[in-house]
Amino acid sequence: MPRLFTGLEIPSDISEKLSSLRGGLPGARWIDPENYHVTLRFIGDIDGLAANEIASTLFRINRKPFEVELQGLQSFGGKKPRAVVACVVPSRPLMExxxxxxxxxxxFGLDPEGRKFIPHVTLARLRDASDRDVADYLSLRGYFPKRTFMASRFVLFSSRTSVGGGPYVVEAPYALSA
Structure with missing residues (x-):
């Protein structure tokens, strides 16, 4: 039973810049740069037949390529931080x-996503990281200058059931070329 989600891949030059921010935060489990992505919709663990139907249906999406802009870092989780992320500027084409x-x-019968969509690239998942350590890390490394790339496709990713962070496999690409 595959675990699926749709997302945008991060170009290698931007992944390299993001990977230079790794380290210096106790309790962080850093994501490998080849697994950086922007999740668009988590699908979950589904059977092979449903996975094939979803993969076929995604070809119907007809949108133009668009710019994706990353700028700055933040943490998710408030007083109990659970992730350090690179911020993705919400643009109209991305949100649509x-x-x-x-x-x-x-x-397809999936429940609506329970959380508001906040586009981001997860850099580290946090376990037992204090909010103070995270604040210190962000004050030292939180400045991430604007990086832009053109999203010319989105992809259907699969992952093994794990604690998160990959490895992710591109199951199918979907061109943005309306």
Whole structure:
């Protein structure tokens, strides 16, 4: 039973810049740079037949390529931080693509995504990291200058059931070329 999600891949030059921010935070489990991505819609563990139907349906999405802008770092989780992420600036084309994917997945019978979509690239998952350590890390490394790339496709990723962080496999690419 594959665990699936849709997302945008991060170009290698930007992944390299992001990977230079690794280290210096107790309790952080750093994501390997080849697994950096922007999750658009988590699908979950589904059977092979449903996975094939979803993969076929995603070809119907007809959108133009668009710019994706990353800038700055932050943490998720407030007083109990659970991740350090690179921020992705929400743009209209990005948000519309994510909304279309959300609607498609609900038509397949998946529950609506429970959290508001906040585009980001997870750099580290945190376990027992204090909010003070995270604040110190962000004050030292939180400045991440703007990096932009053109999203010319989104992909269907699969992952093994694990504690997160990959490895992720591209199951199918979907061109953005309307």
């Amino acid at each position: 693509l994510q909304s279309e994917l959300e609607r498609l997945m609900q038509r």
